[in-house]
Amino acid sequence: MSAPANLHFHDLQPTLADFRASVLAGLARTPKRLPPKLFYDARGSDLFDAITTLPEYYPTRTEIGLLRRHGAEMARLLGDDVLLIELGSGSDVKIRVLLAALRPRVYMPVDISHTHLLNAATAIAEAHPELAVHAVCADYAQPLILPTVQGQHRRAAFFPGSSIGNFEPAQAATLLRRIADMLAPGGRLIVGVDLKKDTALLQAAYNDRQGVTAAFNRNLLARINHELDADFDLAAFDHRAFYNPALGRIEMHLVASRAQRIRVNGRKYDFAAGESIHTENSYKYGIAEFQGLAAAAGYVAERVWQDDAALFSVHCLRTGSACL
Numbered sequence: 001m002s003a004p005a006n007l008h009f010h011d012l013q014p015t016l017a018d019f020r021a022s023v024l025a026g027l028a029r030t031p032k033r034l035p036p037k038l039f040y041d042a043r044g045s046d047l048f049d050a051i052t053t054l055p056e057y058y059p060t061r062t063e064i065g066l067l068r069r070h071g072a073e074m075a076r077l078l079g080d081d082v083l084l085i086e087l088g089s090g091s092d093v094k095i096r097v098l099l100a101a102l103r104p105r106v107y108m109p110v111d112i113s114h115t116h117l118l119n120a121a122t123a124i125a126e127a128h129p130e131l132a133v134h135a136v137c138a139d140y141a142q143p144l145i146l147p148t149v150q151g152q153h154r155r156a157a158f159f160p161g162s163s164i165g166n167f168e169p170a171q172a173a174t175l176l177r178r179i180a181d182m183l184a185p186g187g188r189l190i191v192g193v194d195l196k197k198d199t200a201l202l203q204a205a206y207n208d209r210q211g212v213t214a215a216f217n218r219n220l221l222a223r224i225n226h227e228l229d230a231d232f233d234l235a236a237f238d239h240r241a242f243y244n245p246a247l248g249r250i251e252m253h254l255v256a257s258r259a260q261r262i263r264v265n266g267r268k269y270d271f272a273a274g275e276s277i278h279t280e281n282s283y284k285y286g287i288a289e290f291q292g293l294a295a296a297a298g299y300v301a302e303r304v305w306q307d308d309a310a311l312f313s314v315h316c317l318r319t320g321s322a323c324l
Contacts, residue, residue: 004133007125010147012138013114016227020265023038023224027262027269027277034220036166036280037112037139041223045116047216049091056204059162062312063192064097067160070305070314071101077302077316078188079107083153085182087140092120098158098190100127106149110136125147141167141175146182155183162312165249165283169293172283176297176317185320187301193313195306196284199243206250207240215237217254217279230264233318240276252280284286287313 004263019038026034039048052060067074077283078084086095089109099107107124111117114137121135134149157179164172169239179189219241221232237254244251253276262269285293290313291301299317306313 002019003122003209004125004129005059006129006132007121008132008134008147009118009121010134010136010138011114012136012144014112014139018139020228023228026067026269027264027267031213031276031278032269033278037141038223039216039220039279040113040116041219041227042115044216044219044223045090045113047081047212047219050212051094051208051216052091052209054208056208058201058205058311059192059194060093062307063160063162063314064094066305066307066312066314067094067097071098071230073303074098074190074303074314075101075103078156078190079154081153083108083149084105084156084157084158085110085146086158086160087179088159088161089120090116092124094160095124095158096127097123099131103121104131104156105151105153106132106134108134108136108143108146110138110140110146112137112139141171142176155187156302157183157187159189159191162192164191165194165285166281167283169283173293173297175281176294176299180298180319183319187319188302189315189317189319191315191317193290193315194282194284195310195313196248196286197311199245201311202243202250202284203241206252207239211239212251213241215240217252220279224264225273228265232261232262232264233260233276237277248284250280250282250284251278253278263313277285290315 037298066302077304082104083106084104086109089111117137121133125133218234224230225232236257240253240255255276256271259273260271294317
């Protein structure tokens, strides 16, 4: 089946060499640590989609509720006929809610997962034939030059899912500055931010009873086995996720259940029993705390929306000093 005429796919996906370099460098660190962007091969993306529907995982359904309740106000702030950049787009569930209120001229989803992005962008293009869809397969955490599109369009950005929490605070500020550089002064960013809350609720969200999050975590090892000729025994690594209150973040680890030697791309890595690979952080913020981070990155906080239980927040940030 041919692609919709209004879909343009720009493939800047990191190469196998990039993946290899990240894995080898991460396993050579002390302690061992791999960046969470490596989770998202096709299988990892499918597993993450499954996580978002779990009863313990509140962020997705809470954010969607906020988008449905306040989407019209968000649309007024972003304005009509913009070029809307969505970072870490993943599936198309959230953007469909926002598109119901917003009327962008161009939609530009950016995601690292090739298959997931293509499927979601195709579905959006088919559902909105009036909309020019420019999908960009790329690592948005790195400096990124977006493709040129025809016409002059004011830019706005959408960064859902509290993906900003996967970055160390200093890295998050750097990323926010890069997003600001994509927008003109006075451009607006809608960003989802998970909030600090009861530790038990946080830990349950990353330790679901069905074991989907554990499978998502271990799938990183399966991907390394497949793509880098490695010999990880997935059964010899336990999923561990916990809230670190001192740092205000959920940490996710893969913990070796026994001493072992792993071969990856011809190199050998020794694990002691109990040694972990740190695979992800998910920072949680207070409202004022995140607004302070955004201010340090050059933004003005215009609006914030949160659910009645104060589980999750969505912020509208304005860049620079121009007022639209």
